[in-house]
Amino acid sequence: LAKTTQPISMDSYEGQEVNITCSHNNIATNDYITWYQQFPSQGPRFIIQGYKTKVTNEVASLFIPADRKSSTLSLPRVSLSDTAVYYCLVGDKIRYSSASKIIFGSGTRLSIRP
């Protein structure tokens, strides 16, 4: 069962780039790394997923080193609306199984200040 470790909280300012790192030392060969974002009073929202190297979409970038034991979510030029909890998860992308449960940890509470 892969587990993840990420900072409990982070603070930044509008316009800055924010990098949130997640450790997943026991990641399995079939596991993908997935990040979710959760705003208050809403359900989590998928933002990005990757297996190795770098993935970029309109919301964020995800950097994964060759050993895949960690990953970094990068949010460019954050705004106040990026204030949320960010969760890092690992699991089999293709099929969901009890052997590879996707567990939401405590997440990282990101606070953006003006």
Place this chain on the structure above:
Amino acid sequence: DAGVIQSPRHEVTEMGQEVTLRCKPISGHDYLFWYRQTMMRGLELLIYFNNNVPIDDSGMPEDRFSAKMPNASFSTLKIQPSEPRDSAVYFCASSFAGRATEAFFGQGTRLTVV
């Protein structure tokens, strides 16, 4: 598609009463998940279904909790009898095979048991 739809959005009930939470997953999705979120325990996976079949209910806290998925477009989570410690936000999510970890969450049901 309107996304994952949950009802009711808010539920206040007295201890001992039966509570039924409802979920309509996104059409075509193979997996359905029920999560519970509290400040103390974070997001907990209660149960998940694959093609309407319950696969893993090891997260269901006790026999007072039960979940059903009679067809591909509807699921219920029932608590009978309810207790104050069941107060939480309950989320339903769905995803499809091939992108199992890219789950779409509903807006949640905030349950308060008094």
